[in-house]
Amino acid sequence: MNAWTTAGGLLGGIGLFLLGMGLMTDGLKLAAGPALGRILAHSTKTRMRGLASGVLVTALVQSSSAVTVAAIGFVNAGLLTLGQSMWVLFGANVGTTMTGWLVALVGLKFKIEVLALPLIGVGMALRLSGEGNRRGALGQALAGFGVLFLGIDMLKESFSGLSTDFKLPEGDGFKDTVVQVLIGIVLTVLMQSSSAALTIALTAAQGGLLTAQGAAAVVVGANIGTTVTALIAFIGATPNAKRAAAAHILFNLLTGAVALALLPWLVPAIGAAGEVLELGSAPAAKLALFHTAFNLLGVMLVWPIADRMARFLEGLFRTAEEDEASPRYLDANVATVPVLALDAMEQEVRHMGGIALRMMREAMTGASQGKLAKDQQIVARLNQTVANFIARLNQAGMSQDSARRLPHILRVARYYEAMAELAMEAAAAARETPLPVLIETGGTFFDQGTRLLSRVDPEGVLAHGADVESDLQSLEGDYQILKKELLEAGAQGRLSVTDMDARLRAASAIRRAVQQAVKATRLLDGEATASGAE
DSSP: OOHHHHHHHHHHHHHHHHHHHHHHHHHHHHHHTHHHHHHHHHSOSSHHHHHHHHHHHHHHHTOHHHHHHHHHHHHHTTSSOHHHHHHHHHHHHHHTTHHHHHIIIIITTSOHHHHHHHHHHHHHHHHHHTTTSHHHHHHHHHHHHHHHHHHHHHHHHHHHHHTTTOOOOOOOSHHHHHHHHHHHHHHHHHHTOHHHHHHHHHHHHHTTSSOHHHHHHHHHHHHHHHHHHHHHHTTTOOHHHHHHHHHHHHHHHHHHHHHHHTHHHHHHHHHHHHHHTTOOSOHHHHHHHHHHHHHHHHHHHHGGGHHHHHHHHHTSSOHHHHOTTSOSSOOTTGGGSHHHHHHHHHHHHHHHHHHHHHHHHHHHTTOOHHHHHHHHHHHHHHHHHHHHHHHHHTTSOOOHHHHHHHHHHHHHHHHHHHHHHHHHHHHHHHTTSOHHHHHHHTHHHHHHHHHHHHHTOTTSOOOOHHHHHHHHHHHHHHHHHHHHHHHHHHHTTSSOHHHHHHHHHHHHHHHHHHHHHHHHHHHHHHHHHHHHHO
């Protein structure tokens, strides 16, 4: 086998593996749909349940990054605490070791074409006949499995051809170990997949290019390499996302450091365990066992210090939170999972609504125009952030349920944006007439409006729909009485036409703003009811 053929085989094998992994992961995420969210949201009440959820979901969707994004999304949405999400993230590290077992026990032991080609054929048949539904998503995942196995086979053939002509650093000394770890880190960074780097290490060891300890060092490097992806995720991320990514980084660095320190003793111990478990003499299965073992060791190491780690991380990255115009829930990481992205978007819109309601209250109590203008800019920037986020979200696959939910969230955002504009109108009108006189004229109307606004605050507990409708009817009655009184006062000369017009415009703006807030509450209440029904 000449050098060009070998290089082409290696590149093609890596490409097929990454393509298959991407197809499989995207298909499984779409097929899982809201189930991914439900499992994580309802299975994290204890450390063990959170850990098991991370392992299970990662093993199912074959993507620790998808589970990491899901966990971050739930922290942003307030459904998980940072402490709960940490155990999901640690479980995802253990769950991603299933890829190693898949490669070692299936990809390197079976005649690939017997398994892979039928999977691709059946998968694409399901994909083409089930476009846009769960069957099509499962078909895509099956085809991805098949392509992934073809990639493994090509890597295996290429490495077996290389074993006589090329050697990787395979010594047990400090220098060789450092080089091996760096190889794992570089492979993971370049391919953005620790699973791909792990597969290369397993097939290289199987092909005789690496010793067991050398391959183990590459595996440790691949685990450490995933922290680079987390560091990239810091760019433009929310404070909660940064804290969760930091927990992931700390776990992987601690686990990698301990594994490297124990490498001379850990590898022989794993080899002995492999003999007891009858994994055979082939190194791939023993390396898969090593990968699982040192991630479980990492879990045991962080178990006693997890609470202190969470408290430490809670104190970090607080600057962005203090800027209300910075998004609290939306970032590029959560946009890759539409179901979670919509949860985060709803929370951001609620945050925007809370500021709009605050503007309305301030307009009714005589806040300065400068303060209101600043708040309106915050609402406008958050609304633009939501719009930009949607542009990214539309590039990802979206289920029918998510597609139906998106317009509702957009309507809520529009209601709150209109409410901020009406707050400015009310404040402008109130400046043309003494505010105490205005409030005195329509005292009942103002009291009812203030009370109703407090009942529909999206960042608080929304009032029951029937109660809100009753209060809205009372507000409308009070508004009609106030309007009649102001018109009569203007007609009889007890109030100048200018003052009458200013008070009418202020009262009308307040009335319409409250109506916008109630409309938003109806939609939000409907979203909450639908989520509960699931």
